[in-house]
Amino acid sequence: MSKKDNRQTPENFGQSITVRNADLWYDDYQALKNINIDIPERKITAFIGPSGCGKSTFLKCFNRMNDLIDGCRITGSFKVGETDIYGKINVNELRKNIGMVFQKPNPFPMSVYDNIAYGPRTFGIRKRSELDFIVEDSLKRAAMWEELRDRLGKSALGLSGGQQQRLCIARAFAVKPKIILMDEPTSALDPISTGKIEELCTETAKDTTVIIVTHNMQQAARISDKTGFFLLGELIEYGDTDEIFTAPKDERTERYITGRFG
Amino acid sequence: MNSTKFKEGLGKAVFTAAAIICIIAVVSIFAFLIIRSIPAFSKIGVIDFIFGDRWSPDRLDKYEDAQLSGTYGIFTMIVGTFAATVGALLIGGTIGFFTAVFIAFFCPEKLKRPFSSVINLLAGIPSVVYGFFGIVFLLPMLANFAPNNGSGLLATSIILGIMILPTVVSLSKTSLEAVPKAYYEGAVATGSTHTRAVFGIMIPAARSGITASLILGVGRALGETMAVVMVAGNAATYPNSFFNSFRVLTANIVMEMGYAGDVQQGALIATGVILLIFVLIVNVIFNLISGRAVKKAVAVTAEKGRTSGIGGRGIRSFFSNIGEGIGALAYKLKTDRIGKVISILCGIFSGIALVLVVGFVFVQGLPHLITNPHLLFGKYEFASENITIFPAIVTTLMAVFLSLIIAFPIGVMTAVFLNEYAKKGNLFVRLIRGAIDILSGVPSIVYGLFGMITFVRLFGGSSSILAGSFTISIMLLPTIVRSTEESLKSIAEGRREGSLALGAGKLRTIFRIVLPSAMPGIMAALILSMGRVISESAPFIYTMGSVITSTPDGFLDSGASLAVALYQLSGEGWYIEEAYATAVVLIIVVFGLNLLAEFIGNRLNKKLRGETNVKKR
DSSP, rough: OOOOOOOOOTSSSOOOEEEEEEEETTTTEEEEEEEEEOOOSEEEEEEOOTTSSSSHHHHHHHHGGGSSTTTEEEEEEEETTTTEEEOOOHHHHHHEEEEEESSOOOOOOSSSHHHHHHHHHHHTTOHHHHHHHHHHHHHHHHHOOHTTTTTTSGGEEEEEEEHHHHHHHHHHHOOSEEEEEEEEEETTTTTHHHHHHHHHHHHHTSSSEEEESSSSSHHHHHHHHHEEEEEEEEEEEEEEEHHHHOSSSSHHHHHHTTTSSO | HHHHHHHHHHHHHHHHHHHHHHHHHHHHHHHHHHHHHHHHHHOOOOHHHOOOOOOOTTTTTTTTTTSSSSEEEHHHHHHHHHHHHHHIIIIIHHHHHHHHHHHIIISSSHHHHHHHHHHHHHHOHHHHHHHHHIIIIIIHHHHSSSSSSSSSSSHHHHHHHHHHHHHHHHHHHHHHTOOOHHHHHHHHTTTTOOOHIIIIIIHHHHHHHHHHHHHHHHHHHHHOOOOHHHHBBOOOOOOOOOOBBBHHHHHHHHHHHHGGOOHHHHHHHHHHHHHHHHHHHHHHHHHHHHHHHHHHHHHHHHHHHHHHHHOOOHHHHHHHHHHHHHHHHHHTTTTHHHHHHHHHHHHHHHHHHHHHHHHHHHHHHHHHHHHHHHHHHHOOOOTSSOOOOOOHHHHHHHHHHHHHHHHHHHHHHHHHHHIOOOOOHHHHHHHHHHHHHHHHSSOOOHHHHHHTTTTHHHSSSSSHHHHHHHHHHHHHHHHHHHHHHHHHTTTHHHHHHHHHTTTOOOOOOOOIIIIHTTTTHHHHHHHHHHHHHHHHHTTTTTTTOOOOOOOOOOOTTTOOOOHHHHHHHHHHHSSSHHHHHHHHHHHHHHHHHHHHHHHHHHHHHHHHHHHHHHHHH
C-alpha cells in the first residue's frame, strides 16, 4: 500500500470558474438568462433558489453533462482557469477534472472496490497495487475507510443511502478532480448522513473547489463561502454567504431567504 | 337473491375449471409420453438407448420379440442437438447480443423503433420459411466450398442462429434499457467516454437479463424442428465436421414417426421424453437466473474478483500479473472501441439477415404467385403437375377457426381466473402458473407427438383437422393466457371498485367492465394466436396430415396446412417455384397479422394513457 501515487494530474485545468453572458435553451425554452459569475478556487460556492430556477442546469454546464440532453443549446463563455470548456477540449478529460455527485446516490452495481476503481481504470490504471492505493486513499478522504475496509468486495448497492452517497463522493475523488460539483447531494438523506457529507465538503474545499446546489438554505449558510441565488433562470444575486444571508441587496433574495416564496 | 348467488358460484366454477384444464394438459402430456415410452426404455435399456451411438431401427420389431433385430441408440443425436445448439448460440447469441447493444446505445434515435419492429418481425417468420431459405439460398452458397451439398452443422448453426436472433435481441435490449440512467451519468461524470460507459457499466449491470435472453435462445434452438430437418442432412451420425449430414433429436421424431413400427414408435416417443427433459432443465435454469436479484449476482462476482486479486503470492500473483498485462493491453488496443465497431457491424448484419431472408424469397416467389392464379385458387387434380395450394389454404383456415374456438375461451377464462379470482401465492395458483410456464417451453414436435398418440386415436385413428386443431390448441394456451392477463392487469383497479360499489356482482363486473376494457389486448392475443397456427408445422404433420389432397369437406378430413405444404413442396424438389410462392403467402399473412396486432396493441396503450390523463384532472 506504500506505492507512490501515479495518477496523472495534467495542470492545464485551473480551479476557478469564470462565466460570461451564458444563455441556455432547451429547444425554444430559455432556461438560463445572461449569467455572469466568478467562482473562486478552493472555496465552497452554493447555488440556492426554488425548484426549476435553473441552478442544477447551470451546474451541469461546468462538466458539460448538458451535452447528453437533446435540443440543449448553450452560448456565452465558460472558462475553467484559462481554458474555454466549450472550445476545443477533450470532454472526458474535462469531466475527469471536474467531478460530479448527483442528487440521488448512483453507485454502480458492482463491489465497493470496483466502484472506486472504475474511474482510474477508465484512464488506463490497471495495476492492482496502484488501484489498491487509490481505493484506500479515496475512501480515507471520504472518511469511509474504517467502516468499509472489510466490505470492499461487497456490492455497493447493499450500503445505506448515506453511505452510498459518500461512496459516490469517494468515487469522484478517485480521479483527483480539481473541482467537485454537487447537485443537491443530501436531499435524499437523513440528517446524520447530511451532517457527514457537509463535513466532507468543508474538508474537501481545502484543496478542491466545491460547487453545491441545494434546496436547503441552512445548508448553504452553514458550509458555503459564496452563495448565488437563482430565480427563473436568472442569477439574481451572488456574493459572500454572510452578506447574502444577513444583508441581501435584492428584494427577491430577501423574500426567498426569509421564506416568503419558493 | 339466491339466483345471483348461484350465478356467481357457477361463474367462479367455470373460470376455475378452465384453469384446471391447463394443469390437466401438462399432466397428460407428461403422463402419455412417459407411459408410452416406458416399454421402449425397458426393452432397449435406458443406458443403451441414451448412450448407444447406433440408430438402425427395424420397423418389424415388436415388444413380444425376445430379441430386437434393430438397434436404438440416440447418442449421436444428443451430441448433434448439443452441437447445433452451441453453434446457434455462438452465431445467433453473439450477433444478437451485440445487435441489442447497438439498438440500445449506438443506433441513431430515429432508426430505433423501426429497427426494433423489424427484428420482431423476424420472430414471426415461420420456421419452415427459414428452412426453405436454407435450402434455396444457404446450402447452394455453402456447397461452393463444402465437400457435400452444404448441409450439416454449419448450415444448421447459421439457420438456428438467425432464428434465435430476435429472442436474444429483444430480451437483451429490454434489460439493457432497464438499467438506470443514473449509472450512465455517473460513469460519464468520472470522465468515461460513451463507449466505455456502455461496456464498463451498462452491459455488466444488465448481465443477468442478457444471460436469461441467451438461455431462452438455447431453449428455442433445442426445440426447433422443421428448419433443422431441412438443412441438417439427417443421417444418424455424429457431426464430426462442419459439413457432414447429422441428426438432432427433434428431427429423429419427424423423420420416422410416420412409418414407425411398434418398438420404433416407442423409441421415438422416448426420444421426445429425453428432449423434453433437456428443455425443462433449460427452463429451470432460465427461471432461476431471471428470478435471481441482480444485486446478489453482482455481490457474488465482485467477491470472487476481489479474493482472486488481492494478497497474491507465487503462482497467484503470476496470474494476476498476467491479468494486469492483458488489462493494460486491452486498454492500449482500445477494446471498448472495438466493441463499438462490432456492435454496429452486428446491428447492420441483423438488418441485412432479415432483408435477405424476406427479400430473397419475395423476389423469387412473387412473380410466380402473380402469374399463376391456379396456384392459389385452382382445383386439385389427381396426379397432375399443376399444383394448387388452395386445399392447404382451406385446411389452414379451418384449423385456425377450430383451434381458436377451442383454445380461446379456455385461455381467456384462465387469465380471468388468475387475475380476478386467484389469491396470490397460493399453491393452486402457483401450480397453474407453473403449468403455463411448462407449456410454453415444450417443443412443438413434442406437441405433435402427444397429439398423435392421443387426439388422433380419439378421433378415429387417422389424422384430421379436428385432431390437429386440438393439438395446437394446447400449444396456444400459454400465449393467450399471458397476453390476456397482461391486459387485465393494466386495467385501473378503480374501475372494478366502481362497479362493485354500485352493487354489481363480481361476474357482472368481469363481463361488463373488465373484459370490455381489456378487449384490445385480448384481440391482439387472438391475432397473434392466428399467426402461430398458420406458421407452425411440426405439430401438424402427424396430427392433421401432410398431403396436399383435395379440399377438405369437414373437420374429420385430413390435409396439409400451408406451412406443412411448404415443407412438402420444398422437400420434393420438383415444385420449387410453387414452394417459393407458398413461402411468400406465408410471410405476407404472418407479417400482416403481426402488424395488425402491434397496431391494436398501440391503440390500447393510447387509450389507457388517455384515461389516466382524465383521471389526473
